[in-house]
Amino acid sequence: MRHFTFPLLLLIALLAYACSPTRPAVEPGVEETLTVPAGVDSLTAAEAKKLADESFVSVDAELRAERLKEQAQAYRAESDTLWHYLELEHADEHDVSERDNLEAIEAFNEAAEYIRDIDELQRTADVEDGRMLREYGRLVDQAINSFEEALRLNPFDSEVRLWLGQLYGIKASRLNEQQEHKKAIEVLEKLVRLEKGEHVVYYALAENYFSLENYKIAAENFDRAIQTLRDVVTLSDYYAEHGAMSRRDSTNLFIYTYYKGVSHLNLYDTPSALVIFDEAMTLALTEEDKQSVQSEIDFINWDSGNIRASMEREYIVNELVNQGRLEEAERRFSELMRNLRSQKARDEIDWRLGVVEYQNGKEAQAAERLFQLVKRSETNHEGLPVDPDYMRYFNDYGLICFNLGQSYLADRDRRNALKYFMQSSKISWRNRARANLQIANILSNNVEESITYAYLAEEESNSLNEQDRRALYSLLTDLHRRNGDMDQARRYHQIWRGI
Numbered sequence: 306m307r308h309f310t311f312p313l314l315l316l317i318a319l320l321a322y323a324c325s326p327t328r329p330a331v332e333p334g335v336e337e338t339l340t341v342p343a344g345v346d347s348l349t350a351a352e353a354k355k356l357a358d359e360s361f362v363s364v365d366a367e368l369r370a371e372r373l374k375e376q377a378q379a380y381r382a383e384s385d386t387l388w389h390y391l392e393l394e395h396a397d398e399h400d401v402s403e404r405d406n407l408e409a410i411e412a413f414n415e416a417a418e419y420i421r422d423i424d425e426l427q428r429t430a431d432v433e434d435g436r437m438l439r440e441y442g443r444l445v446d447q448a449i450n451s452f453e454e455a456l457r458l459n460p461f462d463s464e465v466r467l468w469l470g471q472l473y474g475i476k477a478s479r480l481n482e483q484q485e486h487k488k489a490i491e492v493l494e495k496l497v498r499l500e501k502g503e504h505v506v507y508y509a510l511a512e513n514y515f516s517l518e519n520y521k522i523a524a525e526n527f528d529r530a531i532q533t534l535r536d537v538v539t540l541s542d543y544y545a546e547h548g549a550m551s552r553r554d555s556t557n558l559f560i561y562t563y564y565k566g567v568s569h570l571n572l573y574d575t576p577s578a579l580v581i582f583d584e585a586m587t588l589a590l591t592e593e594d595k596q597s598v599q600s601e602i603d604f605i606n607w608d609s610g611n612i613r614a615s616m617e618r619e620y621i622v623n624e625l626v627n628q629g630r631l632e633e634a635e636r637r638f639s640e641l642m643r644n645l646r647s648q649k650a651r652d653e654i655d656w657r658l659g660v661v662e663y664q665n666g667k668e669a670q671a672a673e674r675l676f677q678l679v680k681r682s683e684t685n686h687e688g689l690p691v692d693p694d695y696m697r698y699f700n701d702y703g704l705i706c707f708n709l710g711q712s713y714l715a716d717r718d719r720r721n722a723l724k725y726f727m728q729s730s731k732i733s734w735r736n737r738a739r740a741n742l743q744i745a746n747i748l749s750n751n752v753e754e755s756i757t758y759a760y761l762a763e764e765e766s767n768s769l770n771e772q773d774r775r776a777l778y779s780l781l782t783d784l785h786r787r788n789g790d791m792d793q794a795r796r797y798h799q800i801w802r803g804i
């Protein structure tokens with residue numbers, strides 16, 4: 306399932322509501338029969354063999370990345386006696402003394418100050434940091450304790466009930482305490498019967514059901530929040546004066562609609578989710594809001610509306626690949642491939658599977674997979690993919706071929722190294738100049754051919770680092786000197802000295 310953090314913006318809106326009135330070696334010199342390694346076409350292999358026969362007398366790189374994620378454990382405060390007061394719905398409001406009522410107001414205002422401190426902490430610090438997380442928990446608990454005290458003093462204050470429900474939800478979401486969501490729902494379900502005209506109560510209730518993955522009821526309450534907001538907005542002073550919603554109400558309407566769409570997404574209800582997100586797009590007030598909506602639409606449409614496939618892709622990438630669980634990721638990518646609808650989605654998973662295979666030490670298998678992917682991709686006259694999303698496939702295929710070439714070169718197998726470097730140089734990828742430079746180095750005994758590839762590297766020298774550029778111009782200087790072209794040798798020597 307997809308999980309979301311609900312916006313603090315609405316928390317501030319709630320505060321306003323509550324506080325206002327309103328990422329075999331070959332021996333040198335031994336003749337080699339033509340072999341075509343995986344991922345290299347036969348014409349390239351033959352071309353490389355011919356050049357090797359003319360030029361020769363006679364790292365291993367792994368892309369393993371493990372990311373460790375620390376889970377913060379947080380404490381929870383018990384407040385069993387609160388529930389007695391939460392049940393006092395039908396008591397006589399006049400049983401509250403004037404003094405208790407004043408003390409309740411003081412406790413409420415104290416809690417509101419803690420909420421402002423929480424807001425400040427969220428805006429200025431990384432709450433996922435262990436120390437900050439503990440401080441966050443302390444502030445939430447202090448706010449809850451103050452609101453609880455306010456409710457003990459005045460069990461009839463609906464604003465305090467709303468805040469308690471909201472804060473239980475905040476604590477549950479931030480500190481992974483699901484029981485707090487259940488507490489929040491219990492409070493809010495009672496409150497919503499008393500405050501039917503408050504859209505923020507429906508939103509808070511929807512948020513807690515969503516966090517418990519009860520997406521159906523969450524969607525229903527987001528919808529109630531939308532309808533209630535639309536119904537009551539005409540009663541506001543702002544609407545009376547301007548004939549339109551205030552920015553705060555418009556923002557809340559967008560948020561409710563957006564998360565209603567997210568709820569339907571988690572229900573795998575493609576048609577409804579797309580309709581709702583289309584509506585949310587019309588309600589978005591900022592470019593950032595529009596980008597958020599478009600991201601959800603793109604997520605749904607990644608495999609022609611196959612939300613389950615989109616969910617599985619997201620899980621494999623975030624929870625398996627990014628956590629270094631690569632063998633499981635390889636297995637699940639293979640399984641996902643069988644359940645995809647669109648060719649573009651299959652191409653992306655083919656690429657991701659190839660990268661994971663490479664990371665799992667299956668270099669030849671990965672090279673062959675990406676070779677076939679790049680081979681079937683549509684390209685323009687420059688050899689670049691027509692679809693810009695495919696550029697990453699070309700980059701990774703070029704890099705894998707280059708790394709395989711480096712690995713063979715480290716083993717002094719220059720023939721196979723040349724094949725992979727040449728294959729890499731035939732792909733339009735961001736570091737192709739490095740492949741051409743390595744070919745020029747390998748073929749340095751064949752001056753004319755070496756110069757040809759050095760020139761190709763020079764054409765894209767802007768992609769080389771300083772060390773590689775110095776190596777390139779040093780090589781060009783030496784090649785032209787050996788070729789008897791002293792003017793060119795001097796020119797490249799000057800360029801080399803200027804780097």
